[in-house]
Amino acid sequence: MRIGVPKEIKNHEYRVGMTPAAVRELTARGHEVFVQTEAGEGIGLHDEMYARVGARILATAEEVFAGADMIVKVKEPQPVEIARLKPGQTLFTYLHLAPDPEQTQALLVSGAICIAYETVTDARGGLPLLSPMSEVAGRMSIQAGAHSLEIAQGGRGMLLGGVPGVPAAKVVVLGGGVVGTNAARMAMGMEAHVTVLDISLHTLYQLDLRFGAALNTIYSTIDTIEEHVTAADLVIGGVLLPGAAAPKLITRKMVSQMKKGSVIVDVAIDQGGCAETSHATTHADPTYVVDGVVHYAVANMPGAVARTSTFALNNATLPFTIALAEKGAEEAMKANAHLRAGLNVYKNTLTYKAVAEAQGLPFKSAESVLGL
Secondary structure, eight states: OEEEEOOOOSTTOOOOSOOHHHHHHHHTTTOEEEEETTTTGGGTOOHHHHHHTTOEEESOHHHHHHHOSEEEOSSOOOHHHHTTOOTTOEEEEOOOOTTOHHHHHHHHHHTOEEEEGGGOOOTTSOOTTTHHHHHHHHHHHHHHHHHHTSGGGTSOOOOTTOBTTBOOOEEEEEOOSHHHHHHHHHHHHTTOEEEEEESOHHHHHHHHHHHGGGEEEEEOOHHHHHHHHHHOSEEEEOOOOTTSOOOOOBOHHHHHHSOTTOEEEEGGGGGTOSBTTOOOBBTTBOEEEETTEEEEOBTTGGGGGHHHHHHHHHHHHHHHHHHHHHHOHHHHHHHOHHHHTTEEEETTEEOOHHHHHHHTOOOOOHHHHTTO
16 A cells, blocks of 8 residues: 655644554565655654665655555645645545534545544444543643743743742643543642543543542532532533533633633643533633633644654554554455444545534444445
């Protein structure tokens, strides 16, 4: 198979779809890999490193898309990239379609086979290609939140862990999954007062076993969200409904009742955000203020630590990339139900129910379009 790795073009996005080590695994199996020049330059993965392991370096994204059977990326394709997709070509990347009808329609028109990292599953019911970036984003959310609490950033002027004689900041984490667990761990490490809310008693039990009395665990209801969010100094939005639009747990009214200079870091922004006042921002301009509350809602948070993120992501995606290259997209998905769960668009057909429900569109199951 011919595999293309274009340079990412989203704002301040320096991650790359494949590392040289990943490329070597594919070329060693007899596959061709086309890498756009300087695709990994921002994180020290130079063209010569790719060429050394058998990649062919191409000058432009147009050449990469034109020559490849499968495109391996990191972030959702931008409009100019979607225009380069060919009917029947495989796209393997993050998509986050539910809150993005424009991208959905454009991919449907493209005729490509689009497999989303964030909906690929595993035998334990997890999301193995989303988890590495959720770990990074969860940990980063506390860094971003702590910085945003500084006076110069519009925050309350609070040190997350306080100092002797001065109370620590109250950190409230919505969602006890991968993002929430990592956020809570970092916040506790900085000696903040941390509360996690979740609708799963099992999740809360596991968090309690892991962290003990250092962490407050609360069952999530409208009442408890309102109570804890309005009293918080820093709120981390880490809720996830796989492949679906994030639920709007933080209402505009709650935001208006929060303390002036408090901060919301909406990690769920890739799926539309969990606050009614959230809209996506960039690393170049990461925050804005609503009712005196600082909102940090960067849609590609792990891109700020692009080297760590790239290697973590490649560790997870490589087995699936190899399977797609060895068998072809259709046969690979027929053989592996977990990879098949990643299929969001098959040629001109939407194949993911949560996206269809979010946008009011018809869909067919992955099994039906693949003839299973």
